[in-house]
Amino acid sequence: MTRNEFLTKLADELKKNNITDADEIISEYEQHFAFKMADGFSEEEIAARLGNPVELASQFESHVENIKSGGKKVTTVLGLVFIDIFAGAFFVLLFAWEIIMAAFAVCNAVAAVCLSIGSSPWSLIPPMPYVPAIVFALSLTALFVLTTVGCIYFAAFIRQLMRSYGRFHKNTIAAASGNAVLPSLGIYPRLPAKTNRRIRTVAMISLILFTTCFVLGMILSMILSGSLEFWHEWGWFGYNAVK
Amino acid sequence: MNIQYKKGVLELLVLSLLKKQDWYGYEISEYLSRHIDIADGTVYPLLRKLKSEGLVTTYMQEESGGPPRKYYSITNLGRETYEKERAEYLNFAQRVAEILEGDNNDQK
Structure with a gap:
């Protein structure tokens, strides 16, 4: 056989x-x-x-036990359905945040490109001399990298959270029907140590680069415009340019 | 040897094995078939019976590079039952041995 x-x-x-x-x-x-x-x-x-x-x-x-626990199982499944509704809403929020972060990252990248090539679509980029513009572009590029890393990590986090929730769901039903349960899963993504190190390094470098370039850009702008409030000088945010 | 003799004590043997540590079904089956001449498949109905009587419980454990395994673990009730039945069985077996060996001597 x-x-x-x-x-x-x-x-x-x-x-x-x-x-x-x-x-x-x-x-x-x-x-x-x-x-x-x-x-x-x-x-x-x-x-x-x-x-x-x-x-x-x-x-x-x-x-004989399974027949006895039939009522218990129905109650458990009903309870789970209610929890699922709240958990579902929670996951929608998490996804929304992921989308917002991704959009923010893309905006940074686009703004950085516009600054470095000196174009200002629909006059959205405030006018400034080329030197501070390139420094700000660098700062925004670093911010783009930082938010992209954030997006990737957050996506891994959502994925792990969903897996963990799925395991909880399955185990609860299994326990109610008297079957063996699997060990529960942690909510934080377990990435390889090497990936973890890389993410941390990239995040640190881009954070430092972003802060430094941002401050440098401000200082350069102040020096070039000859005023602490350089945005008045260059007519940003609807101010009339002081000529 | 008659299968009915063996079946009665298999439960006791499984409990004695699980008293030391948790095992998965296959290990228990291998252990029993190494020591006692029974069909390999017999152990699974037995484990299920012990579980439904509350003498053992099961849990799943993930192994690297394989499907999760079902481990069997003895309960407190299982321990108590084992100690009681072990004493009863040893006492019974001793009496049986006494009678049968005595019979053997008579014939000589």
Whole structure:
């Protein structure tokens, strides 16, 4: 008898005997086959050693507990549905934040490009001399890198959070129906140590670069315009340029 | 040896094995078939019976590079039952041995 013949026969017999959690039983025998085959036994040998599936199936007694816990399971599933509604809303918020962060990152990149090539689409970029513009462009590029890294990490965080929630969901149902539960998952993404180090380095460098260039740009602008409030001089934010 | 003899004590053997540490189904089956001549598949109905009686519990544990394994672990009730039945069985087996060995001597 091959592995499939044995398992099919066993499943049929279990069904005939009204065994409720037949899937769990079958998976035990599947594992038995997997282990034995890894040890180099043939499917026929393993099936022969396991015994007659008809006889084995008759040794399983139908579960009385499962019928008893039926009511409990319904309550658990109802409770889970309510939790799901709140968790769903929460995940929508997380996704929204991810989208906002991504949009912010893209804006930074576009602004940096505009500053460095000296174009100002729809006059959105305030006028300034080229030197502070290139310094600000550098600062915005660093901010773009920083927010992009943030986006990537946050996406990993959402993914892990969803997996963790999924595991909780599955385990709660499994526990209510008397099946074995899997260990729960942490909510923080477990990235390889190397990736973690890289993310930290890139974030640190871009943060420092952003701050330095931003402050430098401000100082340069003040010097070039000859005024602390250089935005008055250059007519930003609707101020009339002081000529 | 008659299969009915063995089945009665298999439960006791499984509990004695689980008293030391948690095992997964395949390990238990391998252990029993190494020591006692039974069909490999017999252990799974037995484990399920022990579980439904509350003498053992199960939990899943993820192994690296494989599907999660179902581990069996003895409960407090399982421990108590084991100690009680162990004493009963040893006492019973001793009496049986006494009688049977005595019979053997008579024939000589």
